[in-house]
Amino acid sequence: MPELPEVETVKQTLEVLIVGKTIEEVTVDLPRIIQEPPDPALFRELLRGRTVTGVGRRGKFLRIFLDPWVLVSHLRMEGRYSVTSKDESIAKHTHVRFRFMDGTELRYNDVRQFGTMHLYRRGEDLKRPPLNKLGPEPLSDEFTVEVLRERLAKRKAAVKAVLLNQAVVSGLGNIYVDEALFAAGIHPERSVQDLTEEETKQLYAAIRSTLQKAVEAGGSSVRSYVNGNGEMGMFQLQIQVYGRKGEACHRCGEPIQKTVVAGRGTHFCSLCQR
Template identity: 55%
Template sequence: MPELPEVETVRRTLEALVLNKKIKKVSVFWPKMVKMPDEVEQFKDALVGQTVVEIGRRGKFLVIYTSEYALVSHLRMEGRYGLFQHDQPVEPHTHVIFEFTDGTELRYKDVRKFGTMHLFAKGEEFSVLPLSQLGPEPFSNEFTIEQLTKKLKSTKRSIKTALLDQKIVVGLGNIYVDEALFRARIHPERMADSLTKKETERLYKEIVDTLSEAVEKGGSTIRSYVNSQGQIGMFQLELFVYGRKGEECKVCATPLEKIVVGGRGTVFCPKCQKRK
């Protein structure tokens, strides 16, 4: 599933591709993808005549702003956007097409059909699900060491499971939780409320630094992720632990191990991340 760095990269490339384009027609070939409004025809009719004025992001969600609406889009596992000319063949698994007046089309492709789209009147998107219960953005002033400490001290879950909770901090998924925990030298099975002040400070720094570096590299292409211009990310070349089970730790050369924490596969270094 695309995490914050990947979604932010998609946001930036979409912004370069579709800003100020006017929607002429909307086609939906998989109606279940549209969660709001209830009627797909309302979704299509509302967007016709609208101009794309901004591409936003909240956690792992894209927010495509038009003149009057906010389209909240979750890519889930395999979702991707691409800009095409109207006469280009439509690829398999393309489920939504936004046709613009200039002859180009923004197409949404999703092999697994897990992606979702919610359309709200602009200004209402943050007051209801799926955005209303999200925690702070890791690059915002709301995400502080004090806030993270309070959240971790109030839960009896493992630190790996806690960091995957989007109510604590948004944008982290399996890749970047594993990476941040390794860089902070914290075992993924440690109880979140057991972290010391220094450990929490270190974890806070590594969450922000890891995500920042991943954004700079265009995200991580592990399976099928590409940005809206069809380019892969490059941060996978920098990964310390994720996807490297059995390989040598880049710091101490100890073989990396994989366990399951909270139902999620988790790779760590048993020497660098000792369980206290």
């Protein structure tokens, strides 16, 4: 958390709030968040006077364009961005602030302090960690049934574990893997080697539809996620299995079960996902 739908929603919000603004000053209060360049002072200097020209996303990563630079930001567990007046009181756990010429600030807050920021020249960011090893974007035209089949064929683990691997498909996390597997009727512990051609087609369709619905709903606020406007996502109202251990399956009435796959809590219906 946040996963692809949440990061996409943050991206869309920041596009409205910060594109066209010029950075006057950058404040870094937790240096270890800045991974590249390793010197936070250089990070601040390179961004001073740069104008935000766009906001993008790759997998679970935000890409903020400040030509010729790209700021690659990973929110990890609890990271969040907000846009405020420079005079507004600074919330606890605010670690990086980008002050704009117009008197507003983009603030990065992270209770768990796991988030990261990398600053690269545009184009170079896709060739360097952490973006260089990501799999295809599941909502892109390049992601097809054939691509999914090829990527699954190279693996031998449980389907849940494989889908969590960002090198296989980027952007999927615990919530949406559980939801997609339920929609496809596939048990999370099934080996990818055992999936039939028809099941692979169903999984492909379920991944796409689940993510699209979540993006349209603004993501899921099952913990602390809010977008750049401080607004909650609403996809949690459509969740079928994730976090519903012991509750009745909306489809068949059986209690939702929970197990552990690849070290992650995993929810499923034993009747709908044999």
